[in-house]
Amino acid sequence: xRKTIGLEVNGRREEVExxxxxxxxxxxxxxxxxLGTEEGCGEGSCGSCTVTVDGELVRSCLYLAxxxxxRSVLTVEGLARDGELDPVQRAFVEHGAVQCGFCTPGxxxxxxxxxxxxxxxxxxxxxxxxxxxxCRCGGYTLILxxxxxxxxxxxxxxxxxxx
Amino acid sequence: xxxKPFEYVEATSLDDALKALDAYGxxxxxxxxxxxxxxxxxxxxxxxxxxxxxxxxxxxxxxxxDGERITIGALATHRAVSTSPLVRDRLPLLAEAxxxxxxPVIRSMGTIGGNLCYGESASDPPSAMLVLGARxxxxxxxxxxxxxxxxxxxxxxxxxxxxxxxxxxxxVPLQPEGARWRYLKWTPRAREDKPLVGLAxxxxxxxxxxxxxxxxVGGVADRPVLLAGASAALSGATLDDAAIAxxxxxxxxxxxxxxxxxxxxxxxxxxxxVWVRRVLDQLRA
Numbered sequence: 001x002r003k004t005i006g007l008e009v010n011g012r013r014e015e016v017e018x019x020x021x022x023x024x025x026x027x028x029x030x031x032x033x034x035l036g037t038e039e040g041c042g043e044g045s046c047g048s049c050t051v052t053v054d055g056e057l058v059r060s061c062l063y064l065a066x067x068x069x070x071r072s073v074l075t076v077e078g079l080a081r082d083g084e085l086d087p088v089q090r091a092f093v094e095h096g097a098v099q100c101g102f103c104t105p106g107x108x109x110x111x112x113x114x115x116x117x118x119x120x121x122x123x124x125x126x127x128x129x130x131x132x133x134x135c136r137c138g139g140y141t142l143i144l145x146x147x148x149x150x151x152x153x154x155x156x157x158x159x160x161x162x163x
Numbered sequence: 164x165x166x167k168p169f170e171y172v173e174a175t176s177l178d179d180a181l182k183a184l185d186a187y188g189x190x191x192x193x194x195x196x197x198x199x200x201x202x203x204x205x206x207x208x209x210x211x212x213x214x215x216x217x218x219x220x221x222x223x224x225x226x227x228x229d230g231e232r233i234t235i236g237a238l239a240t241h242r243a244v245s246t247s248p249l250v251r252d253r254l255p256l257l258a259e260a261x262x263x264x265x266x267p268v269i270r271s272m273g274t275i276g277g278n279l280c281y282g283e284s285a286s287d288p289p290s291a292m293l294v295l296g297a298r299x300x301x302x303x304x305x306x307x308x309x310x311x312x313x314x315x316x317x318x319x320x321x322x323x324x325x326x327x328x329x330x331x332x333x334x335v336p337l338q339p340e341g342a343r344w345r346y347l348k349w350t351p352r353a354r355e356d357k358p359l360v361g362l363a364x365x366x367x368x369x370x371x372x373x374x375x376x377x378x379x380v381g382g383v384a385d386r387p388v389l390l391a392g393a394s395a396a397l398s399g400a401t402l403d404d405a406a407i408a409x410x411x412x413x414x415x416x417x418x419x420x421x422x423x424x425x426x427x428x429x430x431x432x433x434x435x436x437v438w439v440r441r442v443l444d445q446l447r448a
Contacts, residue, residue, distance in 0.1 A: 001168070021166045023201070036428075042164035043202040047268065054240070056271040062201045063272070064194070066171055067218060113267065131355040132266025 010078030047133035100136035237276025
């Protein structure tokens with residue numbers, strides 16, 4: 001059944017026509033042509049489709065699109081501000097923490113949640129937050145380095161300045 | 164992988180949801196976080212005609228305490244439970260178990276009610292619930308009933324929830340202050356896996372004597388089980404090597420382990436024996 005719902009995506013008010021059995025990743029990709037969020041496994045295991053809804057991390061391949069009505073969604077396209085990459089994105093670029101790039105949007109969203117909850121994360125906390133994201137190229141070492149760097153840079157800047 | 168069409172019923176009250184369940188009968192499934200029913204539908208393992216969503220029913224996600232117990236609404240997510248200051252303070256065993264479920268993303272979607280209704284043996288919260296003596300509140304069309312959690316898991320992915328019923332909340336007695344506790348999650352591969360041994364232990368120890376022990380395990384048998392024999396063997400015993408070895412042996416003997424691709428029944432039994440011994444050894448100090 002087709003239905004038009006209103007929601008906020010990356011701070012912008014959207015009206016979008018969806019099918020009531022769509023998932024949120026279908027709403028984003030097919031309904032809004034926002035192709036930043038990738039669908040990998042489609043069953044909640046790989047983490048490529050990770051976004052936030054009202055600030056909480058979700059797998060957009062398991063989250064029913066209709067549930068997003070009236071809520072606020074943040075995707076990878078919403079991380080950069082005024083053409084400036086988010087510090088997490090910049091760290092991934094600087095470390096070359098991207099091989100094929102398919103998993104990268106999901107890793108970026110999980111890293112943002114990590115830094116929201118732990119401004120100065122331990123290695124264990126980093127691994128815990130990224131445990132739900134798979135990189136099939138196996139590029140974890142550079143991803144971990146990028147996240148450590150992003151954490152140092154965003155944790156009040158003190159750690160980097162002192163270090 | 165996309166979902167096949169279904170009716171979506173957005174309940175705004177429990178009565179609404181109960182009416183929808185009554186109207187669709189066996190053809191309806193409840194959905195909350197969607198981490199179980201959505202993948203099962205995508206894999207074509209279940210094809211309900213209707214999904215009845217509880218996510219907009221007011222008050223179902225509340226976590227409240229009253230000095231004797233903490234009441235956790237069915238829609239409270241694992242993240243909400245594991246990070247709740249109240250739960251961390253008064254039910255640290257449950258906070259720890261909920262904080263070990265899968266990965267942070269799944270914890271912020273999946274709910275306690277959904278977890279229990281799934282009836283998955285290899286999950287973290289149920290063994291903590293068993294040890295703490297939780298009581299599960301279930302609403303049906305006619306009445307509300309309360310099911311002690313040890314009677315809630317009745318078989319392989321089977322629970323005491325009947326057709327047309329909804330789990331509304333769980334009532335968990337406060338963990339005794341000063342009790343020694345541990346939730347041990349043993350996964351053979353990655354940290355976000357389901358537990359092969361998910362062992363919850365709560366001990367009341369005084370002067371080296373274990374006055375009361377409660378132990379439960381998920382991932383070993385076809386359902387989460389209270390280790391009643393091992394708990395009884397340890398209760399009243401001096402916490403020495405012999406008592407610990409004996410409790411581990413009783414635990415390994417009293418379970419009926421699952422034999423599947425994850426592990427053989429024998430391996431599960433061996434790992435349970437090992438982890439009961441190690442955890443009790445750690446808690447003795």
